[in-house]
Amino acid sequence: MNKKLYLIILVMGVFTATINGANAQLANHLGLLPSVLMIHLIGLSTSLLYFRWFNKGKYVSVRTILKKQPYLLLGGFIGSFAVVLISYQVQQVGVFLVSTGIIAGQFLASFFIDHFGWFGFEKVKMGKQQFIAMAMMSSGVCCLML
Amino acid sequence: MILLLSLVTGMIFISTKTLNMLLSKHVGVFQSNVINHVAGLLGVTLMLLLTFHKGSLFTTEVFHIGLFPLLGGFFGATFVALSNYTFSKTKVLISTLLILVGQTIAAVLMDYFIFNEVLSFTSIIGIILIVSAVLLYSKPIQEK
Numbered sequence: 001m002n003k004k005l006y007l008i009i010l011v012m013g014v015f016t017a018t019i020n021g022a023n024a025q026l027a028n029h030l031g032l033l034p035s036v037l038m039i040h041l042i043g044l045s046t047s048l049l050y051f052r053w054f055n056k057g058k059y060v061s062v063r064t065i066l067k068k069q070p071y072l073l074l075g076g077f078i079g080s081f082a083v084v085l086i087s088y089q090v091q092q093v094g095v096f097l098v099s100t101g102i103i104a105g106q107f108l109a110s111f112f113i114d115h116f117g118w119f120g121f122e123k124v125k126m127g128k129q130q131f132i133a134m135a136m137m138s139s140g141v142c143c144l145m146l
Numbered sequence: 147m148i149l150l151l152s153l154v155t156g157m158i159f160i161s162t163k164t165l166n167m168l169l170s171k172h173v174g175v176f177q178s179n180v181i182n183h184v185a186g187l188l189g190v191t192l193m194l195l196l197t198f199h200k201g202s203l204f205t206t207e208v209f210h211i212g213l214f215p216l217l218g219g220f221f222g223a224t225f226v227a228l229s230n231y232t233f234s235k236t237k238v239l240i241s242t243l244l245i246l247v248g249q250t251i252a253a254v255l256m257d258y259f260i261f262n263e264v265l266s267f268t269s270i271i272g273i274i275l276i277v278s279a280v281l282l283y284s285k286p287i288q289e290k
Contacts, residue, residue, distance in 0.1 A: 006244055009232050013248020015221045021256040022218035029211045033199055036190045038208070042219030044183035047176070050227050055176040062181065065172060072172065075165030076185030078158060083186070084193065085155045089148050094263035096253040098152045100273050103246070105156020106163075107280055119164050133283035136275050143272025144149050 017099055023083060024090035036083050097144060104141050108134075166226075179226045246277055 027035040065072055089098045111134060117123035170178035208216075250273075257263040265273075 005232055008228060009244040010248040012225060012228050012232070013245035013250075014252040015225050015228075015248075016245065017249045017252035017256060019218045019221045019225070021253075021260060022215050022221070025260065026211070026215035026218060029207055029215060031201065033190065033194050033197065034201075037187070037194065038216075039219040039222070040183055040186045040190055042216060043223045044180070044187060044219075046220050046223035047179040047183050047226075050223065051176040051180050054227070055174060058174045059177065060173040065169070069168075069172075072165055072169040073181060073185055075162040075169060076182035077189040078165070079162040079182065080186040080189030080193070082155050082158045082162060084190075085151060085158075089152050089155070090261075092148045094257040094261045096250075096257045096263070096265060096273075097149060097269060099249055099253045100276055101149045101152030102156035102159060103249075103280065104276050105153040105158075106160045107156070107276075107283065108153065109157040109160035111283075113160065113164070119161075119168070130283055133279040136279035136282065140272040140275030140279060141149070141153060143268045143275060146266075146268045146272075 017095055020086055020090050020099055021095045023087045024095070027087040027091060032084060032087060035087060036080060039083060040080065100144065101141070104137055104144075107137055175226065179223060182226075183223065246280065250277075 023035065023039055026038060029035070030038060062073070086098060086102070089101075111126075111130070113119060114124040115126055166178055166182055169181065172178075173181065254265075257265070
């Protein structure tokens with residue numbers, strides 16, 4: 001069971017790079033913004049199919065979320081800007097460097113979220129190990145920029 | 147400059163991931179996936195309007211570009227479904243490591259065969275440092 005699960009996660013890593021590469025290729029053909037529109041239309045169709053097949057009867061009205069925590073609906077909206085940025089960057093320097101830069105950015109953001117308790121998360125006290133990791137991360141980003 | 151931008155994009159990504167994760171707690175992963183894409187469509191429509199996009203949105207070229215460039219949207223939606231299935235069943239460190247390995251192999255192959263990019267020595271050192279930093283940082287999470 002574990003082997004099957006690990007294989008799925010490995011494939012998810014392949015997906016991450018493939019998404020960035022495929023989106024940049026589409027942008028080469030259609031232009032940056034039309035390609036992102038197309039990506040979201042395909043993504044929406046796929047997510048609707050998954051919703052239809054796998055969602056077990058649970059449906060919550062969007063109005064309820066709008067009334068209580070409307071900012072939760074902003075994830076996809078902000079994400080569309082990120083997709084535009086990634087496609088543009090991959091066109092310039094390739095998939096590998098951009099994917100690594102994104103990992104570094106996610107890592108830095110996670111550090112700040114944990115350290116300052118943003119988004120309502122509990123503050124996490126950072127130890128020596130985390131600060132060494134941050135220094136290694138910063139050095140790695142500097143190497144990429146050389 | 148581009149790499150600095152990718153760093154910022156990564157930070158934006160974590161914010162969207164966090165918001166989507168919080169949303170999925172209320173509506174479930176599959177409905178939040180749909181809401182995520184609808185909100186994304188609104189975002190890109192707004193960008194098209196703000197930039198006064200004049201050219202046609204979809205040309206007949208779509209039918210001649212092959213399958214690969216059209217897979218991004220499909221894989222994006224699938225990734226969310228798979229992460230829901232796997233992440234609750236494995237340790238964070240193992241997930242992080244396996245995703246990095248898969249991503250690295252795929253990115254190197256794509257850069258070489260599709261984008262004709264070759265990595266420099268300093269880039270390889272930088273990548274080793276970043277991967278090591280992620281693993282070092284993740285270690286205490288596993289201990290919890």
